[in-house]
Amino acid sequence: MAHVAQQLAAKPGHESLALSAADKGDEVHLHLTWRGPTLALGELDAWLSKPVATAYGDYTGRDALAAHRSDVWVEPVDRGARIVLPLAAAHAPGRLHTPAPVQFYDFGLQAHADRDLGPRRLSELTYTVFDTETTGLDANRDAVVQIAGVRIVGGRLLRDEVFDRLVNPGRGIPAVASEVHGISDAMVADAPDFDEIAREFLFFAEGSVLVAHHAAFDMAFLNRQRSHAGEKLSVPVLCTALLSSRLFAHSNDHTLDGLAARCGVDVESTLRHTALGDSLATAEAFQKLIPLLEALGIQTLDAALTWQRAG
Known part of the structure; x- marks a missing residue:
């Protein structure tokens, strides 16, 4: 979302960007909302097809979506639009596993x-x-x-x-x-x-x-x-x-x-x-x-x- 938000912020007429989350039961929907004109899906897809950051090499926004088995879409809201990213909700992990006594060690x-x-x-x-x-x-x-x-x-x-x-x-x-x-x-x-x-x-x-x-x-x-x-x-x-x-x-x-x-x-x-x-x-x-x-x-x-x- 940060990668897309940077692209949106650079577009004239897109103002008041805000990121929020909505609980949808088994999913959490991340909303990137702005005031101004909507965004063409083709342009959004072009952004997602580019590497997200130099440090990631060729890792793109599409790769990140695939890792989360998700996708995004654009929908209108009052005086603007928003990008929706659904993610599977995770339960808070219980007590973290601590290393048990090692049963086998490769001494080589x-x-x-x-x-x-x-x-x-x-x-x-x-x-x-x-x-x-x-x-x-x-x-x-x-x-x-x-x-x-x-x-x-x-x-x-x-x-x-x-x-x-x-x-x-x-x-x-x-x-x-x-x-x-x-x-x-x-x-x-x-x-x-x-x-x-x-x-x-x-x-x-x-x-x-x-x-x-x-x-x-x-x-x-x-x-x-x-x-x-x-x-x-x-x-x-x-x-x-x-x-x-x-x-x-x-x-x-x-x-x-x-x-x-x-x-x-x-x-x-x-x-x-x-x-x-x-x-x-x-x-x-x-x-x-x-x-x-x-x-x-x-x-x-x-x-x-x-x-x-x-x-």
Whole structure:
């Protein structure tokens, strides 16, 4: 919405922009309202087809909508118009999962950390599958409020070896964001800032390949934090949304829900739009993608990264 609001604000005659949310039961409708002439759907679609910010690379507004399995429309209101964005309402997450005693640890992980991962087979690698929840969709202005990750070692998802942290974003969490992920200002008031949590997360993920759904979004926040720390983040990253778009080119639905459904992964509704819940769903789906990639001859990390970029 921030990306669209910037475009609207630059158009002559569009005044008094306001963002609000309306409870629709199982959905929350975000309203971007203004005074002035309406907006042609073709123009709105052109805005949504452009990258939302430089930090996101090629990640567009349409990609963000697909990630939320949603769409937008324009409707008239008194003396103006509004854009409506429906989102699935999330229940506030209960007590956050804390790491249980580790049942299994790959003691070879540290030995692999300094090796070139590229030539190694996908089925042999260690992965950290992660997700973030944020105050908004602009990595240049918004901040992380939760980050979680789970590990896949030797093809096995280690459900008891998890990273799950709340983050104090250093600002208020907009109500429209809280409606999506269920995280409030009170929940993060005593949490560490992202500089501290990001260091802990990168230590947790050390020596592994990062995996995320629409990874450009999550990596934009990590890259900005590392840049502020005067460091450059250089790690291999696989994106399940990009892999899905190539493996299932016949489908137009490459959201996490769509991918999970194709892979036979049950997504627990109470955990959807929580960082840990989405990490687990992405990890289970990614496990199903590995044999599909290998069946196509894409057997190493180098091959997967190249194939992913070609999509």
